[in-house]
Amino acid sequence: MTSVYNIEFSIKHSIDINVENLSYVIDQPNITTSRLPCHTTDHSATTKTILDGVSFQAKCGQMLAIMGSSGSGKTSLLNVLACKNSTGTVTGDIELNGVKHTKHMIEHFSAYVRQDDRLLQFLSVKETLMFVAQLKLPTKLSRVEIVRKVDEVIAELGLSHVTATRVGGANIRGISGGERRRVSIGIQLLMDPSILLLDEPTSGLDSFTAHHLIQTLSRLAKNQRTILLSIHQPRSDIFELFDKVLVLSVGQTVYYGETRTMVDYFTRLGYPCPELTNPSDYYMDLATIDATTDETESRTTEVVENLLEAYRRQGEEVHTGSDTEVNQHIKEYMIEGATEIQVGYPGFFHQFTVLARRHFKNTVINQWALIVQTFEAVFMSLVLGVVFWELTLDQRGIRDRYGFMFMITMMYPFTNTLDVIGQCHEERKYLYFELEDKLYGYFAYYFSKIIAELPFHFLFVSLYFTPAYFMTGLQVDVIIFFTMFGIVLLLVYVTRSWALAMAMIFPNYTLSSTVSNILLALFSVCSGFYVNLESMHSGTRWMADVSPIRWAFDSLSLVEYGNVTFACGQIDPRYCIKTGEEALKLYGFDGDQVWMAVVILLGNICGYQLMAILAFRFIPQKPYGF
Numbered sequence: 001m002t003s004v005y006n007i008e009f010s011i012k013h014s015i016d017i018n019v020e021n022l023s024y025v026i027d028q029p030n031i032t033t034s035r036l037p038c039h040t041t042d043h044s045a046t047t048k049t050i051l052d053g054v055s056f057q058a059k060c061g062q063m064l065a066i067m068g069s070s071g072s073g074k075t076s077l078l079n080v081l082a083c084k085n086s087t088g089t090v091t092g093d094i095e096l097n098g099v100k101h102t103k104h105m106i107e108h109f110s111a112y113v114r115q116d117d118r119l120l121q122f123l124s125v126k127e128t129l130m131f132v133a134q135l136k137l138p139t140k141l142s143r144v145e146i147v148r149k150v151d152e153v154i155a156e157l158g159l160s161h162v163t164a165t166r167v168g169g170a171n172i173r174g175i176s177g178g179e180r181r182r183v184s185i186g187i188q189l190l191m192d193p194s195i196l197l198l199d200e201p202t203s204g205l206d207s208f209t210a211h212h213l214i215q216t217l218s219r220l221a222k223n224q225r226t227i228l229l230s231i232h233q234p235r236s237d238i239f240e241l242f243d244k245v246l247v248l249s250v251g252q253t254v255y256y257g258e259t260r261t262m263v264d265y266f267t268r269l270g271y272p273c274p275e276l277t278n279p280s281d282y283y284m285d286l287a288t289i290d291a292t293t294d295e296t297e298s299r300t301t302e303v304v305e306n307l308l309e310a311y312r313r314q315g316e317e318v319h320t321g322s323d324t325e326v327n328q329h330i331k332e333y334m335i336e337g338a339t340e341i342q343v344g345y346p347g348f349f350h351q352f353t354v355l356a357r358r359h360f361k362n363t364v365i366n367q368w369a370l371i372v373q374t375f376e377a378v379f380m381s382l383v384l385g386v387v388f389w390e391l392t393l394d395q396r397g398i399r400d401r402y403g404f405m406f407m408i409t410m411m412y413p414f415t416n417t418l419d420v421i422g423q424c425h426e427e428r429k430y431l432y433f434e435l436e437d438k439l440y441g442y443f444a445y446y447f448s449k450i451i452a453e454l455p456f457h458f459l460f461v462s463l464y465f466t467p468a469y470f471m472t473g474l475q476v477d478v479i480i481f482f483t484m485f486g487i488v489l490l491l492v493y494v495t496r497s498w499a500l501a502m503a504m505i506f507p508n509y510t511l512s513s514t515v516s517n518i519l520l521a522l523f524s525v526c527s528g529f530y531v532n533l534e535s536m537h538s539g540t541r542w543m544a545d546v547s548p549i550r551w552a553f554d555s556l557s558l559v560e561y562g563n564v565t566f567a568c569g570q571i572d573p574r575y576c577i578k579t580g581e582e583a584l585k586l587y588g589f590d591g592d593q594v595w596m597a598v599v600i601l602l603g604n605i606c607g608y609q610l611m612a613i614l615a616f617r618f619i620p621q622k623p624y625g626f
């Protein structure tokens, strides 16, 4: 097998992590009483201790497994080490090569693989890794070198047989769960980190795949990496691959030391592992409080308290003090290395082009979504075309034309805002994490999305507007056609922009779409279709003046009615509307100009886009429920 180590694009440094007496406490109102020895039940302080006095060392070249039952604090420990804890107070020391760790330092030297995979479903394995490589690796590398690096990571992680297969996910079938885990690890490996933190990398994997994955990680550790991973209850062949083990129970250390000495340690405490039993299963059960009944809870609590007490007494020999040789040179490197300016790494324009390509590709590959959106645009156009078929230039035709102008400003924008909001909330599933991993900058992402979506916006508005225009018998004229098309294009872009703003301001689809629909309802009520603009009082008139629906409806009417005449038919000529000018008076549009509408629609676009950018930059785009 080729090795990922063949090509090293960045200089990797040996880093030892030393953790001393680490505690992590969060504020928590309404704590219920419990007999558990940790997760304190202090009502007055309303705090919960998640980690309590944890100390250990993770050395370069080794793999340290953090073990423990569910809720023992494994993820919290990794989050604190990676500075990803958003709440709570951390006390104690975390040092990298003897230097107190900072967020900047850990971001520079480490990579974090989360428990759940956050990948773009429609890209293939190779495409996924290629895009990350292009976003993260130095720009001086040629495409051939980048491809070689990606191929090596693929080979190293045993993904060669699925390079061209879609990643897939909840909605579409793709590679298996284990392969997805390996793609997530591959993404972090591309950055060639000195420290690799993995939260439950084997969760959801069958034992063969889990074993293969841990073997790979063990090999990676040997190549000058420090690997820390959390794991529940590993199979014995997996357990043996770890160099060191840290066993947690309710946030405290039950055991820390060499993997091979763990069984002896517990045996000395009076808990020998029964024959034919997997030690990790047995000792994880021992370190777990079983709260099923009062009896099991008090019995298991007693065992856990014994283990904690024994570790406090005996563990000191094992863990205290750092044996990392800290010289001045290492210290200086740790501080300067982490603060050095990243020369030669992708900047805004490079990220922008890579992301725009990724966004475009992801949209094009998602053929079902394209088919549905095409159908949506064409269907609505045909509905309008059939309902308003061949409008006549008589008195009835005046009203019917207004009906058409109004409906064309309403139908597509309504469903399109929901599509935009749905897509933004879907993108949050990976966007938040990619931004957290500093894969790219906020503005590179935002503007690449805007640009990559423009061709589709143009396409769908064309499909929506063109058939209806010709079916309804409006004046067939090149200038009129393109002016009307331009107005609808602008209007739909205004509604896309406000939908984007709503999706970025509000935390979930329901809230975003509700507020967006309320806005659409308000703007349509004040559009001049239901009530003449002149009849509106000053309290509501301002809404008509900013309503994009009103200005689109208004300007479409101005273009269509500009120079037409209407037959009176059976109607008394004294009461008949003969010219377009008179028809425009009916709705209070006389005196308005098309250019005013264009300026106001452009102003709306700028306003909503600004709102969306600010929301995107300052409101964390967390996926709902995270």
Ligand SMILES: Nc1ncnc2c1ncn2[C@@H]1O[C@H](COP(=O)(O)OP(=O)(O)OP(=O)(O)O)[C@@H](O)[C@H]1O
Binding pocket: 026, 028, 050, 068, 069, 070, 071, 072, 073, 074, 075, 076, 077, 087
């Ligand atoms: N921000 C938080 N607010 C409230 N409780 C929290 C928070 N973070 C962690 N906890 C609690 O701390 C304890 C440890 O959680 P953690 O996720 O670290 O456990 P874990 O060992 O990784 O569990 P699992 O194996 O199930 O993922 C749990 O009881 C959890 O509910």
